Amino acid sequence: MSVPISQVWTVSSYILKQKLLRRKRYPLVLMLEPLFRCNLACAGCGKIQYPAHVLKRDLSPEDCFKAVEDCGAPVVSIPGGEPLMHPRMPEIVRGLVERRKYVYLCTNAILLREKLEAGEYQPSKYLTFSVHMDGSREEHDFAVCREGVFDKAYDAIKLALDKGFRVTTNTTLFDGSDPEKVRAFFDEMMELGVEGMMLSPGYSYDKAPDQASFLGRERTRQLFSRVFAKAKKSWRFNHSPLFLKFLQGQVEYHCTPWGNPTYNVFGWQKPCYLLQEGYAQSFDQLMRETEWDRYGHTNNDKCANCMVHSGYEATAVDDTFSSPAGLFRTIKAMFSR
Numbered sequence: 001m002s003v004p005i006s007q008v009w010t011v012s013s014y015i016l017k018q019k020l021l022r023r024k025r026y027p028l029v030l031m032l033e034p035l036f037r038c039n040l041a042c043a044g045c046g047k048i049q050y051p052a053h054v055l056k057r058d059l060s061p062e063d064c065f066k067a068v069e070d071c072g073a074p075v076v077s078i079p080g081g082e083p084l085m086h087p088r089m090p091e092i093v094r095g096l097v098e099r100r101k102y103v104y105l106c107t108n109a110i111l112l113r114e115k116l117e118a119g120e121y122q123p124s125k126y127l128t129f130s131v132h133m134d135g136s137r138e139e140h141d142f143a144v145c146r147e148g149v150f151d152k153a154y155d156a157i158k159l160a161l162d163k164g165f166r167v168t169t170n171t172t173l174f175d176g177s178d179p180e181k182v183r184a185f186f187d188e189m190m191e192l193g194v195e196g197m198m199l200s201p202g203y204s205y206d207k208a209p210d211q212a213s214f215l216g217r218e219r220t221r222q223l224f225s226r227v228f229a230k231a232k233k234s235w236r237f238n239h240s241p242l243f244l245k246f247l248q249g250q251v252e253y254h255c256t257p258w259g260n261p262t263y264n265v266f267g268w269q270k271p272c273y274l275l276q277e278g279y280a281q282s283f284d285q286l287m288r289e290t291e292w293d294r295y296g297h298t299n300n301d302k303c304a305n306c307m308v309h310s311g312y313e314a315t316a317v318d319d320t321f322s323s324p325a326g327l328f329r330t331i332k333a334m335f336s337r
């Protein structure tokens with residue numbers, strides 16, 4: 001088990017409550033993007049391509065708390081941009097922890113040592129640093145287009161673990177990834193002592209400078225199958241076991257874009273973290289007015305190659321809780337990577 005029992009309990013009871021209330025669509029993880037600025041310019045990311053006046057904007061702590069309360073999801077993921085560059089991020093994190101939300105603060109960790117030494121964050125079961133690591137030293141520094149970032153992140157993870165913080169890694173795999181090197185990287189992260197690893201196949205952001213390295217659906221299945229063909233029991237992942245089966249092509253799912261709604265400086269993004277098809281001004285409006293049936297890999301060309309966790313993890317989790325058969329499938333998947 002790679003997450004604390006209290007988190008499993010909170011998320012499970014939340015989902016069961018949604019089932020009892022017969023809510024067809026419910027959010028599971030709020031993607032809270034408080035800024036788009038970053039101290040890196042990775043070729044596979046389109047977030048920093050916004051004009052300067054947008055990159056300057058920050059969500060206030062009050063904006064963040066309102067979004068979290070309106071949405072009601074038990075887990076809040078804070079991507080960006082680089083959240084540690086937000087001047088009021090410690091206040092935002094404190095407020096979310098007080099609200100007993102399980103926060104995943106996504107960071108490239110370049111600033112993490114400095115922030116930890118300044119005492120800006122306190123360890124809590126509600127706070128996890130989710131550190132961007134796209135492979136071992138050579139692969140990661142290549143992916144983020146700067147040398148030395150892997151070593152900096154590795155050092156900051158060690159410090160965070162020593163100080164008692166929860167730490168996970170967040171890895172995007174692109175076309176051409178070598179399964180042998182990916183497995184060696186998993187071993188390295190387990191030895192380092194992170195709580196779990198998150199994985200995603202690269203999605204083709206239309207704003208990203210490198211459009212050649214994104215994976216199509218079939219290539220994604222091939223890559224993940226090859227990586228997991230020699231899976232080790234020691235590897236811990238921060239995913240539903242069924243989502244890992246989905247990445248290997250052993251289960252077919254449809255996207256659940258409302259499972260990970262996104263709130264950023266423009267409002268509530270339709271329909272998901274990856275596509276920008278307009279914005280709603282309230283969470284309620286997002287849920288009511290988005291034409292959800294227009295999305296998913298069979299319904300929309302823009303979704304055709306997408307298998308990312310922000311679209312499909314919520315589907316896998318919902319599957320677990322939808323029937324005894326789903327629960328059985330999950331238990332079986334836990335023991336058969």
Ligand code: SF4
Pocket residue numbers: 255256257271272273274275295296297302303306307308310311312
């Ligand atoms: S399939 Fe991917 S791009 Fe399409 S709505 Fe779902 S998460 Fe978004």
